[in-house]
Amino acid sequence: MRKGLLALLAAAALAATASVSDAKTLRVSAPAPINDIDPHGSNSVVRDTIMAGRQVYDSLIEFKDGEPQGRLATQWQQVDAKTWRFTLRDGVTFHDGTTLDSADVKASLERLAKAKGGLARLWTQLDTVETPDAKTVVVKLKESVGPFLRNVALLQIAPSEAIAATKGEYGASVRLPGSGAFVIESFEPGQSLTLKANPTYWGGAPKIDGIRFQTIPELTGRVTALLNDEIDVTWGVPDDQIPALQSNSDVTVNIVPSVVYYYNWFNGSRGPFKDARVRRALWHAVDVKQVVADLLPLTGSLGKAPIAETVFGYAPQQPYSYDPELAKKLLAEAGYPQGFTAELKYSQNFGASVDQMALAFVSYWDKIGVKVTPMQQEHAVWTAALRDLNWDMVLATNPSYTEDADYTIGRLYLSENNENGYANPELDKILLEARRESDQSKRKELYAKAIQIIWNDAVGIFPSEAKAVYVYRSTVSGIQLAPTMAPRFRDVEIK
Incomplete structure (x- = not known):
């Protein structure tokens, strides 16, 4: 039977963990504001929406060093030129206490494909999504899609019940639960996003208590905040700022393709x-x-x-x-x-x-x-x-x-x-x-x-x-320095 855990129990678990933590929150200021955290809407193609979503939601697969790695899916197979089958991971719970099953993948993919703009453009060849059982998803296409798995890696999964509750609405006012390492606590579009750690995360509880994203419009303001220990990480720093930062022992500069x-x-x-x-x-x-x-x-x-x-x-x-x-x-x-x-x-x-x-x-x-x-x-x-x-x-x-x-x-x-x-x-x-x-x-x-x-x-x-130029406090480690400049923070530690 699906949806076995209650949202109340999940919330209690979060509160209990927070009370015994070291209260270490990662403070982040990205080059652009986060205006929307709907993983399927018209802004789903925007880098900062993708980046925020990567902390809250999981995808079926991710790519590492050019190869697909299982996340919510443990197995995937191309059955024929126009058909793919995915087997879902056991023991994955959403932030609202419900349990992952194939209906969630179907609802997420169909919601994304129906959106106007954004990542919906990747799914114009979608035909049907079938759910023969709770752990199996079969995606059928109108014609073969060469970059199919790459497109799947950008599909973020939310619970089917929560998707149904949106009643077709998209955009910044939508708050869908995820199954990722962090839970949405508060969001002020264009200003700040606060996330707290998910202690029941299937990949292991984060080593930090949460993340706070704050908008600092000017580059000089972001750099100053970093040096003054007001934020922990930023990126998108231009050439003329890099030498001075590289010579500062309080911060680490990483330049990656x-x-x-x-x-x-x-x-x-x-x-x-x-x-x-x-x-x-x-x-x-x-x-x-x-x-x-x-x-x-x-x-x-x-x-x-x-x-x-x-x-x-x-x-x-x-x-x-x-x-x-x-x-x-x-x-x-x-x-x-x-x-x-x-x-x-x-x-x-x-x-x-x-x-x-x-x-x-x-x-x-x-x-x-x-x-x-x-x-x-x-x-x-x-x-x-x-x-x-x-x-x-x-x-x-x-x-x-x-x-x-x-x-x-x-x-x-x-x-x-x-x-x-x-x-x-x-x-x-x-x-x-x-x-x-x-x-x-x-x-x-x-x-x-x-x-x-x-x-x-x-x-x-x-x-x-x-x-991509990432700059962060020397007390921080474990940032996944994404070439898309949409990093993941689930493995971050703060000394």
């Missing part, structure tokens, strides 16, 4: 940028290696693909040479011997590095006769322009949260999505084949072909990968 990369897209549906020779010319005109070395000496590395090295499907390419004379030759061949004028748009939310990179690119382009006006915009304005293809060029950063090429390459360069005005039937065929291919080695081969096309056609300039 991330899933984030920089890109400068050309609008392939507009004017000069329809011609690949023009796009290649603008790439050859910029000394990208020098720009990265100057602006991102610690947090960047020269880009060699339109995704980061940490992402499944990565295939390194030969960087474009810095060759202004070749750039001028290509412009002349394309019919622009005197150059042309254009605009480069970017958002203020992408920070100083993007602003400085934009100005550097503009300076290089000026030397070959291409006069580019840099336009920094408010993020909402920039996003609207990006969506409407109302731009010549855009400069930004982008993450691959599933750590799979389908999330970025498969979505951003498929011509039916028209994300950047570029269309290539050969590329479309490869990307759709990669999306449907279950054999992961074949998927890698297909993405290598796709990346080569994107690179050689210069759909954009891909100057750099970004590194």
Whole structure:
């Protein structure tokens, strides 16, 4: 019989544990506020919603070093091209006292798939979810989905009864229980989130009493709070702040590869940028290696693909040479011997590095006769322009949260999505084949072909990968330094 434990008993257990603890709470300030903790809503794709959810909820599997690891599922099997079977873990209890069974997975997946926006885009091929018994879940798809397990890793599970009680509501006002290491105690959207330890966590009780996330809008404020022992951990620290922090014995600085990369897209549906020779010319005109070395000496590395090295499907390419004379030759061949004028748009939310990179690119382009006006915009304005293809060029950063090429390459360069005005039937065929291919080695081969096309056609300039910079008090250990910059804290200890 399911749902054997009562919520009252779970609450009593939490209170008893708190009374004998050492009262050690991890104090966290992320680079952006947590505005929503609904694991299935329109903000489920937002990094800080994912990060908050990872403390409260469990997924069926997680990926470690590129391989799936069981969490709420102990076994999984691809029955055929369009069918997957999962066996659930025994002894998992939600924070409301109910016990995990297959109905919870079904309800969670169906709720996510029905959402507008967010991670729902990963589940457009979902057909049905069957529950032949309490410990078995069978997911049937309309067609094979190559990155299926990567998508499953982002599905956070909540109790079916609690999901039913939402009556179709999504968003920041929703509070769903999880089965994770920490329980929601209070949440003020955009301000703070307080979690307390779950003493009955199936993976073992946390070694800390809880976590408090607080919003500190300015970088200088976060760094000051860290040095003054007002917070324990932050991340997203830029290059110019790192040396001083590295020399401070009170804090630890960890710089790790991330899933984030920089890109400068050309609008392939507009004017000069329809011609690949023009796009290649603008790439050859910029000394990208020098720009990265100057602006991102610690947090960047020269880009060699339109995704980061940490992402499944990565295939390194030969960087474009810095060759202004070749750039001028290509412009002349394309019919622009005197150059042309254009605009480069970017958002203020992408920070100083993007602003400085934009100005550097503009300076290089000026030397070959291409006069580019840099336009920094408010993020909402920039996003609207990006969506409407109302731009010549855009400069930004982008993450691959599933750590799979389908999330970025498969979505951003498929011509039916028209994300950047570029269309290539050969590329479309490869990307759709990669999306449907279950054999992961074949998927890698297909993405290598796709990346080569994107690179050689210069759909954009891909100057750099970004590194994740985590800074925390030296008394803290056990943080899972995620390349997605959405860390997990379930194994944290505080001395």
